[in-house]
Amino acid sequence: MIGTALTGFGTGLSLIVAIGAQNAFVLRQGIRxxxxxxxxALCAAADAALIVAGVLGIGTVVERAPLALDVLRWGGVVFLLGYAALALRRAARPHHLRVNGQGAGAGLRAALVTAAALTFLNPHVYLDTVLLLGSIANQHGSSGRWVFAAGAVTASVLWFFGLAYGARTLAPVFERPAAWRVLDGLIAVVMVAIALGLAAG
Structure with missing residues (x-):
């Protein structure tokens, strides 16, 4: 069972560590x-819910609903391009690091809505968690699939909390406006690249 859990952990980690829109946003929130x-917590909970859905067999429903995936895909393209435009605007007007609620940061609701949109408007999230992880988990039998899922969920929790809180170590670097210009420029590039990838199918 430990081997199954470690397999789930490794597989889940390999799918979420890649640089993407969601991770870029979590990193930025952590630095600020x-x-x-x-x-x-929202990102980890969303991953956990999608992994559980995959284990329960929801992947077959998603696989048979290409129209729904298309709607998500184009919604994601529009959202990502909009977020990239905001990042470019921030890069054009870099600022000093503001922490602990100082300065004009985004409110909690806006931050959660953005995180949710970056999560659920990306069709790859469903392909990775619901379809891929779900199908691999179900190869481990009726009991083993939940052990695999627990390993994958653990990977998500450790990754998102590690990324969010580990980003604080970069705070001294981001005391300089130029560092924010570079970060926001990179975020814009990542968002546009992902949007183009989604648009290309």
Whole structure:
């Protein structure tokens, strides 16, 4: 069972560590120390829910609903391009690091809505968690699949909280406006690249 859990952990970690829109947002929130716990918890909970859905066999439903995936895909493209535009605007007007609620940071609701949109408007999230992890988990039998899922969920929790709180170590670097210009520029590039990838199918 430990081997199954470790397999789930490794597989789950390999799918979420890649640089993406969601991770870029969590990283930025962590550096700014804005709503870190709430954002990390939302991302981890969303991953857990999708993994459980995959284990329960929801993947077959998703697989048979290509229209729904298309709607999500184009919604994601629009959202990502909009977020990229905001990042470019921030890069054009870099600022000093503001932490612990100082300065004009985003409110909790706005941060959670953004995190949720970056999570659920990305069709790859469903392909990775619901379809891929779900199908692999179900290869481990009726009891083993939940052990595999527990390993994958653990990977998500450790990754998102580690990324969010580990980002604080970069705070001294981001005391300089130029560092924010670079980060926001990179975020814009990542968002546009993902949007183009989604648009290309």
């Amino acid at each position: 120390r804005e709503h870190v716990l709430a954002v990390a």
